[in-house]
Amino acid sequence: MIIYTVLLCLPLSLVAQENTDNLDLANKILEVNEKNILRDSDYHNWGSSIVKGEDGKYHLFYAQMSQAIGFSSWLTDGIVSHAVADSVAGPYVHKEVVLEGRGPDYWDAYTAHNPRIKFFDGKYYLYYMSTNVGGRILSKTEWKEARHGGISNEFRALVRQNQRIGVAVSESVNGPWKRFDNPIVEPTGPIAQITCNPAVSKRPDGGYIMIVRGDKPNVKYANGKWPTQNELIRSQAIALSNTPIGPWEIQPKLAVGNLNSEDPAIWYDATRNRYYGIYHAFGYMGMITSVDGVNWKKAKHYKVLDKAIKKADGTEILAGRLERPFIFVEDGIATVLTVAVLEKNGNSYSLFIPLK
Numbered sequence: 001m002i003i004y005t006v007l008l009c010l011p012l013s014l015v016a017q018e019n020t021d022n023l024d025l026a027n028k029i030l031e032v033n034e035k036n037i038l039r040d041s042d043y044h045n046w047g048s049s050i051v052k053g054e055d056g057k058y059h060l061f062y063a064q065m066s067q068a069i070g071f072s073s074w075l076t077d078g079i080v081s082h083a084v085a086d087s088v089a090g091p092y093v094h095k096e097v098v099l100e101g102r103g104p105d106y107w108d109a110y111t112a113h114n115p116r117i118k119f120f121d122g123k124y125y126l127y128y129m130s131t132n133v134g135g136r137i138l139s140k141t142e143w144k145e146a147r148h149g150g151i152s153n154e155f156r157a158l159v160r161q162n163q164r165i166g167v168a169v170s171e172s173v174n175g176p177w178k179r180f181d182n183p184i185v186e187p188t189g190p191i192a193q194i195t196c197n198p199a200v201s202k203r204p205d206g207g208y209i210m211i212v213r214g215d216k217p218n219v220k221y222a223n224g225k226w227p228t229q230n231e232l233i234r235s236q237a238i239a240l241s242n243t244p245i246g247p248w249e250i251q252p253k254l255a256v257g258n259l260n261s262e263d264p265a266i267w268y269d270a271t272r273n274r275y276y277g278i279y280h281a282f283g284y285m286g287m288i289t290s291v292d293g294v295n296w297k298k299a300k301h302y303k304v305l306d307k308a309i310k311k312a313d314g315t316e317i318l319a320g321r322l323e324r325p326f327i328f329v330e331d332g333i334a335t336v337l338t339v340a341v342l343e344k345n346g347n348s349y350s351l352f353i354p355l356k
Contacts, residue, residue, distance in 0.1 A: 020272040021289050024301040025327075025334065028355040033312040035091040036352045038083060040064065044071050044348035046340040047263065047324025050088060051117045051124065053173035058088045061098065061117040061126060062350050063324075063340075069147065071348065075159055076147045077101070078113035080128055082174075088328055088336050089352045098177060099128055099168060107132055107183055108166050110159065114197050114263075114324065118244070119173075120208075125244045126168040126177060129196040131159050163194040165212065167245055185212055185248040191237045192217035199266040200244065201275070209293045210239040210248060211255050211264040211277060234262045236279065238294060255296045256288065265326045267334075278304060278325045278337075285325050285339075305337070309353070317351070320344040 038045050038060070048062035060083040065074045080099035083092035099112035108130030116127040138146060142155045149156040164183030170176060185195050191214025199211045216233040236256040239248040255264070255277065264279040275290045276299065285304040290296040304325075309317040321342040328336040337353040 020274055021300045023269065023272060023276060023287075023289075023299065023334075025278070025287060025304045025337065025355065026301060028334070029305065029337065030354040030356055031310045031312040032317070032351065032353055036089050036354070038062070038090065038092045038094075038350040038352075039347075040094070040349075042067055044342075045350040046074065046348065047114050047326070048338045048340070048350045048352075049116045049265075049326045050328045050336065050338065050352075051119050051173060052088075052330065053084075055173075058085045058092075059083075059117070059173045060085065060092050060350070061115040063113050063115060064097075071342070073147050074111065074113050075131065075156070075163075076110050076143075078111040080112045080115045080126070088330065089354045092350075092352075098175060099126070099179075101130065102179070104132070107164065107181070108179065109133070116198055116200060116265075116326070118200055118202075120202055120244045122171070123244075124170045124173050125200070126170070127198040127200055128166055128168070129163055129198070130166055130183075131162045131164070133158055134162055161193050163196045165195045165198045169245065180245070184246045185210065185239055185250070187214045187250075189237065189250045189252050190217065190254050191215065191235050191250065197263055199264045199277070201266045201268050203293060204268055204270065206242075208241045208244055209266065209275070210241070211266050212237050212239050212250070213262050213264070236262070236264055238296075240293075251294055253294060255290075263324045267327055267329050269329075270332055276327075278327060280323045280325060283307065285322070305339075305353075309341075309351070317341060318344055 043064040046063035053059045064079050064081050079097050082095045082098045085092040101110040109132035112128050114129045118125045146155040146159045165185050166183050168177035168179045187195050193215040195212050197213040216235045238251040238255050241248045264277050266277045268275050277288045284306045287299040287304050288296045289299040307319040307322045319341045324340040326338040327334050339351050341351050342348045
């Protein structure tokens with residue numbers, strides 16, 4: 001385990017910001033059409049994030065899982081791909097695979113998943129989740145269980161418990177991407193077992209903030225086994241750093257308390273002088289807010305989106321799972337909400353919802 005100590009200062013003028021929470025994303029959501037959907041006949045497309053490149057185009061970094069292996073292979077065989085568009089809401093065209101597991105000699109051995117792309121001070125930072133098996137050698141049968149078993153399965157649990165967050169850095173949105181020998185944040189304090197699903201933003205007073213997911217610590221499960229999907233308790237913690245690559249210090253107070261939620265996105269709204277975060281709570285997208293990045297609460301307009309999304313042709317997208325929200329902000333305005341959709345019929349794709 002890596003232990004870091006970071007000294008950071010929090011903003012002082014918080015009182016004047018308390019009455020600025022008037023962002024209503026639900027009222028900004030527009031209808032979608034096919035140009036706002038990125039599908040792939042060979043892959044499940046999943047969570048994505050967008051950055052405007054040095055070429056003036058919009059660059060999408062998104063998770064993919066092989067349809068031949070199956071949707072659950074996000075934990076073992078995921079890849080991060082790069083697509084490009086002239087318009088922020090699409091259509092996007094696949095360009096290349098940029099990250100995948102590097103093999104057993106590395107901490108990020110077997111998957112690359114849940115990417116978040118950011119641009120800070122002349123460099124691009126591609127945050128992602130990966131994992132390994134702690135030096136063990138799995139047989140073909142055991143590896144099949146790791147790919148497709150439930151989270152209480154011994155081998156699935158082994159891969160799950162080694163999830164960590166990493167970052168790849170480049171001076172160009174087109175790479176090459178430099179990866180590091182170690183993950184950048186370890187579970188501690190209010191989160192245990194894993195770190196995954198990073199969401200990073202620059203702080204207006206200097207430094208950087210991350211909302212990071214882990215498990216709730218000190219939870220006991222029957223017979224000492226790993227929890228089932230319904231027993232799992234997820235927690236969202238806050239980490240602070242002076243640089244985009246760390247060292248990161250996880251704060252003692254959770255961003256989201258005991259609500260079972262995940263997949264946060266975070267940004268600083270300079271007009272309202274406050275942070276906003278959006279996450280999925282297994283049935284809807286909710287929004288939280290903070291004036292200092294450490295103390296969070298539900299936003300005034302908390303509920304953003306449920307699983308039914310209107311299309312311009314009069315039909316609806318009926319999502320079995322609606323996850324991985326991301327807000328693209330340009331010139332201080334939230335212009336697109338990206339989400340990952342798994343329809344009830346098994347179709348999976350990345351969706352870009354325009355915001356008025």
